[in-house]
Amino acid sequence: MNNYTLIFIIVSYLAMLFFLAYYVERKARRNWVKNPYVYVLTLGVYCTAWTYYGSIGIASQSGVSFLGIYLGPVIAMPLWIILMRKVIKISKQHKISSVADFISLRYGNNRLLGAFVTLTCLFGVIPYIALQLKAVSETFSLLSDRNSYYTTGILGDSTFYIAILIAIFVAFFGTRSTDASQGKKGIMATVALESILKLIFFLIVGIFVVYYLFDGTTDIYAKASQTAGFQQLSSLGGLENGFNWLFTICLSFFAIFLLPRQFHAGVVENQSEKHLAKAIWLFPLYLLLFNVFVIFIAWAGNLKLAGTANPDYYSLLLPLQEGNLFLSLLVFIGGFSAVISMIVVSTLALSTMVSNNIVIPYGFLKKLVEGNPEENANSIKTIRRLAIVLLIMISYFFYIQFSLQLSLFSIGLISFVIIAQLAPSFFLGLFWRRGTARAAKMGIAIGLLVVAYLLVLPIIVNAVAPDADVLNGGNTYWWLTPSQLLRLDYLSLESNAFLWSISSNFLAFVGLSLLTKGNYRERNYAEMFVNNENYENLQEGAFIWKGEAYVTDIKRLLTRFLGESRTTRALKLFNRKYDISESEEKADARLINFSEKLLTGTIGSASAKILLASVAKEKPISLVEVLSILEENKETKANNKLLVEKSQELSAMATRLRLANEELLQQDRLKDEFLDTVAHELKTPITSIKASSEVLEDEEMPAVLRRQFLENISKDTDRLTKLIHDILDLEKLSSQRAELDIKSRRISATIRKAVKGIEQIAAKRRIRIEFKEEAYLNGMYDEDRILQVLTNLLSNSLKFTEAEKGIIRILLEDKEEEIAVAVEDNGRGIPEEDLNYIFEKFYQSKNQNTKKPQGSGFGLAICKKIVESHKGTIWADKDYVQGARLVFTIPKGK
């Protein structure tokens, strides 16, 4: 293919990525990036050119051992979820932006440790980036026309320009916000897209090779098995190889946490813990799909291209050999995608680490403290941009200088082994309180030295002086001979280095942690990391700090980095959250921790600590104090739980009390109403008596009238007497002091007596009274009292029925245990709304100010009391519509 056409395709592809990143960043609705599938796809940044090309190379030379790198993450996925959840929670709580920040914070914002981790990552990742560039360069040259492609130094090397374009891309989209803990949605969207492209193109070429060039997998197997050395390529190897497998799996498991790009994609860019649930099956699936065709492409390459080409690039060369340029181009773009996504995310993560863990804490802090917010934001961005460009350039030169002799796979493994040195301090730090900063530094240092000696040295020596026999010893450079020392023959170079480095690292870390004691800060953060569930809710309160600081100083500091408005807003929220007065002058531990967290996102945890220490006079806290404060926090939590329970109990009790009180008030109100009515009822005859007596003073009054007034006075006096009698009677019945003479009596006889009592009045008004006697029906009752009831009911009926037309009926019913007596009439009846209340003391009507015509409302209340004292009931029949029908029951007699 023409060189320029290829460059045009590459530039167009990059332009498309620029546009996508720009579009996603610009678009107000960027939420579609926040879905679990995008998250899983960005995790796919794990698959680089190493996967795309290197695996095939390994598979064609030494069999299936490449699979270990992908099996690690697959096998460990359930464990990954558990660890990730914890790591993500802690990182979000503390605004952590990189793995260096994470480790340095765990060990008390240790500045040197952060720098150490950053350097480790640089050592590990720069060769890795170089490897990616190497892949681009080599595939480019394979695909372009030999005639038109000449390498004339750096300036003539298209890889150089590609590297610069990538640097611009990352520098532009990766540093839009100074807060590095905020997600970079635009970049991550391009990474997700690239993950899709590289997988699809790889699958396409796999299908092409297996089903087009051959007749399926069995065909390839059959043909490949004829070739020499096939046995070795298809078997898993013996026990020795088993160890190699084990170590590779281990290595790759560490790598998916610790590789800066994996930490960035998996933790910093994680939008929701829920996304992990999708990742648990989708990510392994992604890795498996990626590896389905590797072995077959390798075998196919061995069959078709054996000896003529670099096996790393079989996937590209196979279609090319068949003349299928288009397919080769797809493979190239897939590989290019893998390269770009790796470089982009790695440099993004590394630049943050370099700026926040090396440049700012070690050189720029002073300048930043003096600068104004805008300058600071610009300085921080410039530092990161420079770091990005430098990183890519260094990688490029590394590639030019060193990587020509190395295979993709070997550089990848070196990278993994170096990064794995962070594992003891990272993983143990999550679960073991004792780990200290000094031990972590020592462990990493020792581990790195061992790696340098056992792995890097032999490779460099090999590369520089391939003929020298130094590696086998026997000359003056014997000490340079790793094989003489610590060499287990059956292990691969990488596994051997991993085994010894990680063990010495682990032992140094654990041993030193046990021997020494960290300062209070380390213990404080240890507690927070290990027990993060406990302190999750305590937030700022979990921080232990003693000393003196002024709010104004802290505010000034925050303003430098966050700007005036963001600082004011953040402090306002803080004050509101903890109910702290705006005028508070002294800062407390919570504010210190809150500010530290705010700054961590921008300048890293170590710098944040140093800056705050500059404005706050911190005093060391003894272990006893640390423990007691932590205990207190736990207690506070327990107490809070207790308090919540208590307050729930209290509010339940309060509700009960309120109901009881309402009941009492209701009774009180009824009593008041009763007294009111009594007073009113008593006042009426008294008023009449008083008025009559007053007018009687008039001596000119005619005798007839005088007699009338005197009669009125007499009647009102009777009325008054009766009222008083009724009130006392009711009171007696209510308090159950009434003595009843209960005997078995003939009810018909009692009813007859009652009828006789009102006969005269009824006759006068020509009202008929009907009663059918039941001769043998006996009831148990006090005759005087039941007579009182009957008289009352009959009088009511008389009052409410019309003269001449009225009929009053008395009915008896024999029920099993009792007798029911009903008094019904054809009068005006009882208004529906009054039906339920007519038996209440002094009930007059719904409207208190409107009277029932008969005056005293005692009658039915007394009847009710009497009937109830006979254990009977009294009610008004709601279904009777011709008039009123009142029914009461009394127990049956013998």
Add this chain to the structure above:
Amino acid sequence: MSTKKILIVDDEPNIVMSLEYAFKKKNFEVFIARDGTEALEIARQQAPNVILLDIMMPKMDGYETLKKIKENKLLADTKVIFLSAKSKLADVEKGLKLGADSYITKPFSIKKVITDVEKMIV
């Protein structure tokens, strides 16, 4: 002095009888109603100078009756005096707020009622 008209509204005939006698003696033309509805009817017809109004009555209570009286522009000059056994301060205030000219609690002195009425219509 022309004859003054007075309307006595109460459902207790004995009380009404005493008041009727006393005011007739003072040369009032006396009208009687036993409840609020009847009172409004008579008031509309006679436009009395004074109404003595009970509160606790059947059909329509005194407060309601007063409201209706106040709505009637022809009765704008009519003085209304409550005569009620309801003696709580809240009841008195309610009565006066509704626009009664006076509130006399039962039991009352007839002489005082007469003095109050005469004072009001001079």
